[in-house]
Amino acid sequence: MTHATPALEPISDLVAVVPAGGVGSRLWPLSQPTRPKFLLDLLGTGSTLIQDTVTRLSALTDEVYIVTGARHADAVAAQVPQVPQELLIAEPSPRDSMAAIALAAAVIEQRRGPSIMGSFAADHVITETQAFAEAVATAVAAARTGKVVTIGIEPTEPSSAFGYIRQGSGLEGVAGAMDVREFTEKPDPETAAQMLADGGYVWNAGMFVVSTDVLLGHLARLQPTLAEGVRRIAAAWDGPERAAVLDEVWPTLTKIAIDHAIAEPVAAEGGVAVVPASLGWHDIGDFDSLASMLTPDAQGVISVGRTAPAAMVKASGATVVGGDRPVVVVGVDDAVVVETDEALLVTTRQAAQAVKDAATSISGL
């Protein structure tokens, strides 16, 4: 980079929330229930996905909350020691994204009153940090108008791996933000190609910026028991009853994704806005998408997290992850070879989606 990147400026009143959940089962054996994707240095850069996420958000706000499973709380605390212990929210068990984000919203509001919060997944890659900061600033401005705001990713290909957001007209008074007409499910490839050709669609990357009182207000209306539950837990959070109330209430909370609980119904009411952005955003779902982000060596091999040599004979496009021994691939194109202490995976980029069944295939033996 020869041009200077402008220093990022904190965004007034923004509180960041990082839901850190999801194993990433198509990245087995790198990812495991005990070592989920967000704890991995997936790109071999020397920092993990959650470390990168917290670093990116810490440039925008001093308050970065992390909501994660109790079993991962220690690992998260060790990876991001700059996050104070009181901003780590440990879920006793997974209850999907709405409970996680709503609890964070309720705790934030309990502590500091209604605030603009931005929720950003712990395991996404964003390479355009400046563009991200600008999109968040625009989303915060839109959120101040009372909207639920999502940051949508300008599609770079007709992907059927993501849901899409259909834009409407510009949001009045906030340049760069648009009304949202609807959220759509992951399309088939033909539909995805048509959406890309038509324009006006962005990928739903699960990034939401919203005032806590707006979010909790929608929740009280659309999922009242969930809203009531997180308010009860939040009221007890900083007192002696936290554990007791959490144990009592948490298991009763409705398991629902924020998309279904809030984004889709509120969009239908005209209450959602989107900030379209190009962020170098990637949700690395499998070894094919991981490989697509990396550069092959002179021999055509993509190596991740290893220094030993790798070579191909009558083969092309190998991706080799982990391990400390030489690897040779003979006669298998686009091979993916992944070594960890626990297991060895052999697949191809074309078959990478089916890796989600690999871990259970072993435990079933």
Next chain:
Amino acid sequence: MTHATPALEPISDLVAVVPAGGVGSRLWPLSQPTRPKFLLDLLGTGSTLIQDTVTRLSALTDEVYIVTGARHADAVAAQVPQVPQELLIAEPSPRDSMAAIALAAAVIEQRRGPSIMGSFAADHVITETQAFAEAVATAVAAARTGKVVTIGIEPTEPSSAFGYIRQGSGLEGVAGAMDVREFTEKPDPETAAQMLADGGYVWNAGMFVVSTDVLLGHLARLQPTLAEGVRRIAAAWDGPERAAVLDEVWPTLTKIAIDHAIAEPVAAEGGVAVVPASLGWHDIGDFDSLASMLTPDAQGVISVGRTAPAAMVKASGATVVGGDRPVVVVGVDDAVVVETDEALLVTTRQAAQAVKDAATSISGL
């Protein structure tokens, strides 16, 4: 086996010679220059190929010579401690099979006078021990008539991996032995199929039984400098000059295979006989032929030398060799995964022949 196997009887005057050479480069990384195929427990039975070979021959004779490279002499001695040190012939460098076998013949003749010797490769698999003993006995009887005798394998498929021997009429006076019309090179698949259909052909498995004076007589005529060289070395073998003579003469010996030096020209003169036999003989040349000798588990995986589980997702026919971790193959049919301390190989049974270039692909990096 419910029927009793007859005890094998020693064959009078037979001296066995086991040339132990050849890396087996298509079995990399199991085989390596420092760990050739004959030193491997390739089938995971608990004994190595040379151990099985010596055990098989020790039932037939008390005298089993081994000719191997000096760099492997210690490993061979450790694997077959029942072979006396004086029967281990260490070659200073590889000079092909004729020099190895001729030196053994000359040393044997020097020590005990003209004898019937049988030469059997160290790295072949023979499962029918009784049939082997009977074939050797017939071959010894044929060798006593002055013939160079080979044991030929009745073809079980139209293989193009082996040379073939074309039989003539029966050898007079020795039931079970036939005159040899000619040795043929490895045929293409169509020719191999035609030979199998025509009948009268057996595979050349490189097993030769011949009187030492007959062998050395042919050699003196066909390769006189080689014959003279091994006689000089043999004369010094059991005296103080062995090392000096070996160092001087060995590097000058013609590099030639016994097939080209003796078997082919003597067959053209009518001096070779063959004993056709079905021995459960296998020359395991690559991981495809290794896999074809083994039985898959209930999940369809062939495992060799490992106890950790292996599984397949959207794949069939995997072969997994070595390693102590679970292995999962996703979306690659007939995968072959081979782990050693030094390297990891990923290939398929169809591509197994190309493994011969794997080791050099790595060292070339």
